[in-house]
Amino acid sequence: MLALRGDQLSPELVTEFGRRMWRASRWLSRMIGDLLDLAQIERGTLLLDMEPTDVEALVADVTAVGVRDERPIGTTADPGLPLVLADAGRLRQVLGNLLSNARKFSPPGSEIAVESRRAGDRVEISVRDRGRGISPAQLERIFRAFVQSDAASTREAGGLGTGLFLVKELCQRMGAEVRVESRPGEGSRFTVSLAVAAAVRAAG
Numbered sequence: 001m002l003a004l005r006g007d008q009l010s011p012e013l014v015t016e017f018g019r020r021m022w023r024a025s026r027w028l029s030r031m032i033g034d035l036l037d038l039a040q041i042e043r044g045t046l047l048l049d050m051e052p053t054d055v056e057a058l059v060a061d062v063t064a065v066g067v068r069d070e071r072p073i074g075t076t077a078d079p080g081l082p083l084v085l086a087d088a089g090r091l092r093q094v095l096g097n098l099l100s101n102a103r104k105f106s107p108p109g110s111e112i113a114v115e116s117r118r119a120g121d122r123v124e125i126s127v128r129d130r131g132r133g134i135s136p137a138q139l140e141r142i143f144r145a146f147v148q149s150d151a152a153s154t155r156e157a158g159g160l161g162t163g164l165f166l167v168k169e170l171c172q173r174m175g176a177e178v179r180v181e182s183r184p185g186e187g188s189r190f191t192v193s194l195a196v197a198a199a200v201r202a203a204g
C-alpha cells in the first residue's frame, strides 16, 4: 500500500486510507484500554468515582458520539427520572460497549433502541437490537472474558471478547446489575439496573 507513489494517490484513496487508519487507531486504543482495565480488575486496583448521575443526559451523550452508521438509535426515557449512583465515565463505557455490540451484530438499517425507565428504587437502561440474537447455550458464556461465539460474523466483526466481561465487572463494582434476554434471529436486549442515588443515601 505504501509502495504507491504520492502522485498516484487520488484524493479518494487518501480519504479511504485516512478512514481506515482512524478506525484502526480507535480499535487499538480501545483494546489497550480494555486490557489495562482487565489488569486493574484482576489486581483489585480499579477505582470508581461514584456520584449522583443523570441517566438521560448520559444516554444522550453516548448515543450522540461515535459512528452514527446506518443503524438509527432511538432513545426514550420516563419523564422525571431520578439521579442514579454511578461512576459516570464507567457507565458511559458500559453503554458504549453494549451499543457497539448492538451495531456489530445487527444488519445495516435495523433500529437500535435505548430505553430508560424507573423500576422502584432503581433506574433501568436497556439497549435493544433487532440483530441475529444469541442462542441459549451462548447466553451462559458471553459474560466471560475472551469468549466470543464462533459464528463467522463474530470473527469478521473482530474484537477480543472482553466487552461484556468488562460490562459485568464494572456493573458489579457500581452496585448495578446487568441481564440479557435474546432470541436467535430476533435480536437482543441488554438491561443495566442502577440504584437511585437518593434511595442509597436514605439507606446508608
Ligand SMILES: Nc1ncnc2c1ncn2[C@@H]1O[C@H](COP(=O)(O)OP(=O)(O)OP(=O)(O)O)[C@@H](O)[C@H]1O
Pocket: 097, 101, 102, 104, 105, 129, 131, 132, 133, 134, 142, 147, 148, 149, 150, 154, 158, 159, 160, 161, 162, 163, 164, 165, 188
Ligand atoms: N447484541 C448482540 N447480539 C448478538 N450477539 C452478541 C451481542 N452482544 C454480544 N454478543 C455475543 O457475545 C460475544 C461476546 O461479546 P463481547 O462484547 O464480550 O465481545 P466482542 O464484541 O466479540 O469483542 P469486544 O467487545 O472485545 O470487541 C460476542 O462475540 C457475540 O458472539
Ligand SMILES: [Mg+2]
Pocket: 097, 100, 101, 159, 162, 163, 164
Ligand atoms: Mg463487544
